[in-house]
Amino acid sequence: MFFELKRGDLGNTSAMYARTFFEELDIDSVTVAPYMGEDSVTPFLSYEGKWVILLALTSNKGSHDFQLTTDTEGERLFEKVLRKSQQWADDQQMMYVVGATQGRAFEDIRKIVPHHFLLVPGIGAQGGSLEEVCKYGMNSQCGLIVNSSRGIIYADKTERFAEAARQAAQEVQQQMAEQLKKL
Template sequence: MNKQELFENIKRKESFLCVGLDTDIQKIPSHLLKEEDPVFAFNKAIIDATAPYCIAYKPNLAFYESMGVKGWLAFEKTIQYLNKNYPDQFIIADAKRGDIGNTSAMYARTFFEEMQLDALTVAPYMGEDSVTPFLGYENKWVILLALTSNKGSHDFQLTTDTEGERLFEKVLRKSQEWGNDQNMMYVVGATQGHMFEDIRKIVPNHFLLVPGIGAQGGSLEEVCQYGMNSTCGLIVNSSRAIIYADSTESFAVVAGEKAREVQQQMAVQLKKL
């Protein structure tokens, strides 16, 4: 999916919501445990209920890898289900890969060729040759970690060099030598608030993947105030606040209602473009 197609979906659905499929078998409704594949059954129900209100899904690979082969099969079935039934959805593998070049090339082959995903989160710490193998695929996206929402982000990302440049700013500037706003996005946590203003000074036209609204307490209004650009430029993720909003047999209905609530808030923000 290219940038224009993504923006067209945002306008059509009046939404820039990404639903995070952080599916934990210990948290899904107990009645699903009798299913042959409980994780896929949960994901399928969540997708069917929320698809009208979102433009993207983001499975977090850790939740699938933790179950070994069964988890990978559930992940693969989830991707196949999305590609077949909801081809307009932008699918992000939240895998945070990043290794030496030939290893990164294998990761790229896995997620972009074998799994047919649209985007992959990538860690920039090892530099250019660990990132560029992901950038050789047409209409596929690298989503580079820039400024995350976790407490430990202060340990490295906000440290400054002798010129006063913060590390996340160096990542933003340097990485633009490798990719552009047609194939690279950045992860910026919703809890960073007004820091979006600083980020937009460096990457005014790139899309930002924004986790941290909902259960983590980030403000959608603040993110939009400082982070939105002329093509929206935001994909805002919510996971737990939507998918685990209810633990009864009505879990999917409630998830759909929660997604619709967020979509309505986003529609208001998009009218400001």
């Protein structure tokens, strides 16, 4: 027997995943890769109050492999994803992953999706700058969900973990509060 596990799929299978995640597990959002296009994403969009978070320009090194490829119209792949996917859902159902390591690309992204939430991983362990993210990515409502994982959960490996993680989380919180004053 050969057991195969698929992650990201076409319409009918996506619909089953969506039901499992949103109805049975009552999860609030699912992050989806856009590679397979509209009919792989839309089944996740038929649940009120649930979000689809579409990968746009990720924080990792591999983001350079395909996401920055420029097409014959002069559009980069992540820009095409941002542009086309707005036909699938509005900014109350969809948000986008944009890595904190992408710096001024946030300016280009805000030209295409001025009102959407951006989910921003990559501050802390991956070296992204919160200040830069806010400078180029914040809109009038803030519009950013900035995530720190490893900077907090790997803050300490000893029995001091709870205190160290608390401190790391508070530091990020204070940096965010500082940025929010600029709204």
